[in-house]
Amino acid sequence: MQQTLEAPNVALPRSISCSHCGLPTYSRQEDERVFCCNGCMGAYALIHELGLASYYELRSERSVAGIESGAAQRSGSDILEDLQAAGVSVHSMSDGSCSVRLVVDGLHCAACSWLIERMQPTIPGLMSAQVRMSDRTIELVYDPTRTQPAEVSKKLAKLGYSLSPWTVDCEDDRAFLQQQRDHWIGIALAAFFAANAMWIGVALYAGESTGISLAHETFLRWVGTLLAVLAAILPGRIFFQTAWQAIRTRTPHVDIPIALSLLMGVVGSLIGAARGDGHIYFDSLASLILLLRIGRFIQFRVQVRTSLSLSRLLRWNMVTATRMDSSGTRAKIPASRLQVGDQIEIEPGATIPADGVVTFGSSCVDTSLLNGETTPVLVGTGDVLVGGTTNVSKRIEMAVTAAGETSRVGRLMKLVQSASSHRTPSMMAADRVGKWFVLIVLLLAALTWSGWTYYGNVAIATQNTMALLTIACPCALALAAPLVITVALGRAARRQIWIRDGNCLEQLATPGMLWLDKTGTLTCGKLRVLAWHGNDERLQLAAALEHHIQHGIAKAICEFVESTADKFATSNVIEVVQLLGKGAHGRVDGVSVALGTEAWMRETGAVLGERWLAIQAMALSKDRTVVWMSVEGEVCGMFELGDPLRSDAVETLRAIASRGWKLGILSGDRQEIVSRLAELLLENGVQIQTALGQQSPEDKLSVIQSFRANLEFSRANAQRPMVMVGDGVNDAAALALADVGIAIRGGSGQSLAAAPIFLANNRLASVVELLDASTNVVKGIRRCFAASLIYNSVTISLAIFGWIHPLIAAVLMPISGLTVLAMAMSTNAFSGLKSK
Amino acid sequence: MSVLYVALPVALLLGGSALIACLACIRNGQYDDLETPAIKLLNDEMKS
Numbered sequence: 028m029q030q031t032l033e034a035p036n037v038a039l040p041r042s043i044s045c046s047h048c049g050l051p052t053y054s055r056q057e058d059e060r061v062f063c064c065n066g067c068m069g070a071y072a073l074i075h076e077l078g079l080a081s082y083y084e085l086r087s088e089r090s091v092a093g094i095e096s097g098a099a100q101r102s103g104s105d106i107l108e109d110l111q112a113a114g115v116s117v118h119s120m121s122d123g124s125c126s127v128r129l130v131v132d133g134l135h136c137a138a139c140s141w142l143i144e145r146m147q148p149t150i151p152g153l154m155s156a157q158v159r160m161s162d163r164t165i166e167l168v169y170d171p172t173r174t175q176p177a178e179v180s181k182k183l184a185k186l187g188y189s190l191s192p193w194t195v196d197c198e199d200d201r202a203f204l205q206q207q208r209d210h211w212i213g214i215a216l217a218a219f220f221a222a223n224a225m226w227i228g229v230a231l232y233a234g235e236s237t238g239i240s241l242a243h244e245t246f247l248r249w250v251g252t253l254l255a256v257l258a259a260i261l262p263g264r265i266f267f268q269t270a271w272q273a274i275r276t277r278t279p280h281v282d283i284p285i286a287l288s289l290l291m292g293v294v295g296s297l298i299g300a301a302r303g304d305g306h307i308y309f310d311s312l313a314s315l316i317l318l319l320r321i322g323r324f325i326q327f328r329v330q331v332r333t334s335l336s337l338s339r340l341l342r343w344n345m346v347t348a349t350r351m352d353s354s355g356t357r358a359k360i361p362a363s364r365l366q367v368g369d370q371i372e373i374e375p376g377a378t379i380p381a382d383g384v385v386t387f388g389s390s391c392v393d394t395s396l397l398n399g400e401t402t403p404v405l406v407g408t409g410d411v412l413v414g415g416t417t418n419v420s421k422r423i424e425m426a427v428t429a430a431g432e433t434s435r436v437g438r439l440m441k442l443v444q445s446a447s448s449h450r451t452p453s454m455m456a457a458d459r460v461g462k463w464f465v466l467i468v469l470l471l472a473a474l475t476w477s478g479w480t481y482y483g484n485v486a487i488a489t490q491n492t493m494a495l496l497t498i499a500c501p502c503a504l505a506l507a508a509p510l511v512i513t514v515a516l517g518r519a520a521r522r523q524i525w526i527r528d529g530n531c532l533e534q535l536a537t538p539g540m541l542w543l544d545k546t547g548t549l550t551c552g553k554l555r556v557l558a559w560h561g562n563d564e565r566l567q568l569a570a571a572l573e574h575h576i577q578h579g580i581a582k583a584i585c586e587f588v589e590s591t592a593d594k595f596a597t598s599n600v601i602e603v604v605q606l607l608g609k610g611a612h613g614r615v616d617g618v619s620v621a622l623g624t625e626a627w628m629r630e631t632g633a634v635l636g637e638r639w640l641a642i643q644a645m646a647l648s649k650d651r652t653v654v655w656m657s658v659e660g661e662v663c664g665m666f667e668l669g670d671p672l673r674s675d676a677v678e679t680l681r682a683i684a685s686r687g688w689k690l691g692i693l694s695g696d697r698q699e700i701v702s703r704l705a706e707l708l709l710e711n712g713v714q715i716q717t718a719l720g721q722q723s724p725e726d727k728l729s730v731i732q733s734f735r736a737n738l739e740f741s742r743a744n745a746q747r748p749m750v751m752v753g754d755g756v757n758d759a760a761a762l763a764l765a766d767v768g769i770a771i772r773g774g775s776g777q778s779l780a781a782a783p784i785f786l787a788n789n790r791l792a793s794v795v796e797l798l799d800a801s802t803n804v805v806k807g808i809r810r811c812f813a814a815s816l817i818y819n820s821v822t823i824s825l826a827i828f829g830w831i832h833p834l835i836a837a838v839l840m841p842i843s844g845l846t847v848l849a850m851a852m853s854t855n856a857f858s859g860l861k862s863k
Numbered sequence: 864m865s866v867l868y869v870a871l872p873v874a875l876l877l878g879g880s881a882l883i884a885c886l887a888c889i890r891n892g893q894y895d896d897l898e899t900p901a902i903k904l905l906n907d908e909m910k911s
Contacts, residue, residue, distance in 0.1 A: 140902060141902075159896045159898075208895070211894045215882060216882070216886075227871075246867065
């Protein structure tokens with residue numbers, strides 16, 4: 028805004044993509060390269076200077092969001108100046124260098140990791156910079172005498188990436204890596220033993236039909252048995268360990284029959300090898316261990332994904348604050364270290380790090396993060412600020428009244444955390460079924476063994492019991508649900524629907540109650556010009572003036588004019604004055620133009636005609652924001668602004684309702700607005716059951732709680748899930764507490780982390796895709812379960828009566844596993860939709 | 864003496880050495896991140 032006073036010749040809006048970040052911009056250069064801001068121009072120049080221009084060819088998409096978020100958090104890099112204070116653990120190497128692991132924000136595609144790693148030789152003292160895409164972190168190895176992470180961070184910040192401390196302890200990170208390696212090692216070992224045991228087994232089977240010398244047979248048998256016993260001892264050890272723990276704590280666990288079966292397999296193999304005439308168990312034992320280890324690995328990955336997203340949630344605390352002491356010196360510290368009574372300074376564009384009271388200055392604050400309010404609020408000395416909101420226009424000072432966990436956002440975050448740790452009913456049901464399965468199988472095994480010992484002999488009893496325990500292995504049953512869900516999660520991710528918790532898919536399959544936030548969820552979440560009263564020629568003047576104002580309304584007017592007019596004349600804009608909360612005026616090509624509220628018009632000396640006041644009254648009754656326009660002191664037009672419904676909103680809601688869901692609206696907006704919206708939707712054939720306005724974040728939480736209590740009271744509805752669709756911090760707790768929370772883009776990072784489902788494609792219609800996919804997932808799981816149960820009950824009965832040869836059991840076992848795998852892969856979740 | 868008594872241990876040794884190589888790779892951290900290396904390969908291809 029300030030540079031416009033000295034820059035009289037400005038080429039006016041023409042939407043071109045910025046050469047660096049791809050954002051639509053207004054050309055400020057005659058060159059073919061165009062930049063939206065000095066930051067992008069600097070980054071472009073820097074990239075070329077370093078000889079890294081192929082970045083622009085490599086990047087897969089114009090990663091607009093990354094540059095934006097990078098810029099917003101750029102100030103965060105200062106936090107690395109004091110590593111100790113930021114809680115970063117530095118590992119000193121034997122050669123004097125240090126290594127740290129930091130989180131990179133703004134990392135999107137191959138080009139980003141390439142660019143960051145190519146930066147390394149250009150920074151003296153930085154020995155290596157390794158990006159890990161899977162968890163968006165970077166490991167820096169540097170010479171502490173020559174450079175510091177803060178230096179690297181500053182350089183990367185120029186490219187739009189920001190580094191922040193990794194809140195999960197480095198120790199945790201190492202423990203995770205070690206566990207993952209243990210899993211890989213287990214799988215590798217188990218695969219080796221299984222493959223070798225299998226070909227030895229094939230040799231023996233072949234020998235049975237074509238004839239084999241006794242010496243060869245004994246030799247092969249012993250080698251195979253040795254391999255299987257090693258498999259049980261090395262990769263199979265974990266099952267014995269968990270089973271032993273379960274026995275000691277007297278809790279039925281799926282690992283008990285597995286361990287028992289493995290044990291009997293080991294004993295059976297050894298007896299068979301010793302007697303030389305028994306049946307062959309060792310190959311099925313080894314392949315069983317391999318399949319079980321793979322199942323364990325899948326489980327482990329699912330757990331890690333959940334805990335990783337929780338650690339991202341905690342990263343909110345990494346916002347920085349500038350603290351001022353009594354002598355006026357400023358220090359950057361992490362927001363989590365702020366204390367009550369601290370004086371802090373907040374730059375325009377920064378996130379307010381704690382709750383407090385303004386002590387100096389006045390500014391506009393964007394509270395959309397907290398209450399969905401789209402219009403920035405004017406604050407002055409003595410006004411209360413809430414942490415998590417954004418300071419929009421001017422530098423202010425603030426005294427902290429609550430920080431960290433005691434602040435409003437901190438308390439919300441705590442709610443989110445506790446809600447995240449709730450176990451879902453389906454998880455508990457799965458546990459119960461697992462326990463019963465274990466008990467029944469053990470009981471049947473005992474009956475089989477005693478029955479056959481009584482009527483037959485111990486050898487036959489052992490053989491039949493082992494066949495039973497092997498064939499009744501619940502691994503097909505246990506693998507089915509995770510597999511179907513994993514497949515669905517992968518396919519969903521390709522459609523930019525990120526699902527953190529697979530259980531959501533199960534829950535969304537039953538129609539229940541779906542709550543929607545209004546601002547940003549049903550609506551676009553941003554002000555747009557809905558109507559213009561006046562002569563179209565005047566629009567050019569309005570755009571010329573508003574182009575120099577940094578305000579949501581000004582932006583909306585610029586966009587509107589851009590979409591209606593073909594091209595823009597070059598205008599000479601001088602004497603721009605902006606008054607917060609009122610309006611702006613300036614001289615465009617020598618003509619005095621003013622835009623703003625009714626009060627602003629009176630102040631600038633315009634005469635307000637009855638006609639205009641009537642238009643304003645009409646607009647206000649529809650709850651729209653009005654911007655007056657006057658030229659040379661004469662009112663000549665009026666803009667009506669509002670936050671329109673998403674274009675796919677009505678269609679989506681109709682589709683959701685047609686699938687048997689009940690709809691509700693929970694909004695922070697005024698009740699009249701919400702009621703009017705519900706009426707509007709009813710006219711379009713969408714029945715809204717409950718439309719509640721004026722809901723604070725805490726209110727939303729209690730509404731969901733009380734509705735859930737009602738649902739559970741009527742037992743018939745106990746299975747019906749409560750779903751919340753929303754964005755913003757105000758929805759975070761509700762998103763987490765609802766059975767299924769769906770966050771939609773446009774909200775803050777917190778809500779994305781809080782909700783188990785995130786629609787990164789920013790399409791409300793994806794909710795319908797999700798519901799359909801969930802139905803298919805549940806159908807798929809049921810099919811797998813049914814197949815597995817039929818298989819189990821048939822084979823178990825056969826085994827009990829001794830009609831199953833343990834050889835057939837060994838062949839059937841992997842076949843049943845493979846069948847379940849094939850059925851899981853063919854589940855029709857998300858596959859009917861075209862990938863974008 | 865049958866060739867089986869030589870061939871089978873040799874086969875297991877060959878397989879075992881591959882297994883040991885694989886375990887060494889895992890311990891070395893080569894399996895820690897299966898996403899980035901695939902991307903890096905592409906990058907260097909394009910650079911040359």
